[in-house]
Amino acid sequence: DAKTTQPTSMDCAEGRAANLPCNHSTISGNEYVYWYRQIHSQGPQYIIHGLKNNETNEMASLIITEDRKSSTLILPHATLRDTAVYYCIVRAVYNQGGKLIFGQGTELSVKP
């Protein structure tokens, strides 16, 4: 699976959009981009995933660049409860039954 690079930490004001970038320049054609987050002392929570089109669900939007070498997770109206570590993971969908290799992620702090 391709390697990802994320900023170590970011701050965001409550109520504003949080834009979390991820670089995956070595991504291959059959690899999806997944985003998970981990609130302190809890298990990771699935947020969203995509292949090449932009995706949106009730939690977030995922914007993938046309060359697929990077993506941005957008939390449109961040709340204090969105404070967590956000992981961007690239994985071939049908490989290894769902095994996820976590990088260091981005620690997002949402401030009042």
Add this chain to the structure above:
Amino acid sequence: GAVVSQHPSRVICKSGTSVKIECRSLDFQATTMFWYRQFPKQSLMLMATSNEGSKATYEQGVEKDKFLINHASLTLSTLTVTSAHPEDSSFYICSATRQGARITEAFFGQGTRLTVV
């Protein structure tokens, strides 16, 4: 969404004893389950892949005789930390993938905080 439950959520044990952690998929059958370990301020590290009815596959550097994994049914996997030592104190997390899903999505348990004293 699918629910994965871990038990216990916290456990304290004496050095030299064994501890069993359970991971259950509550509303789906899980072909595969994964066990992760997370030390403070660090990311999740994959320990092993657990497949129902077969032996677990361990990641490099993980002692299979120390971390015993059993996946006896499509809804239950267990991790037993044998002869625990203080350095085994960590946050252990399991995940499960839904059998037959077109796109495999991993669902995580809430984690088990193990403290060895």
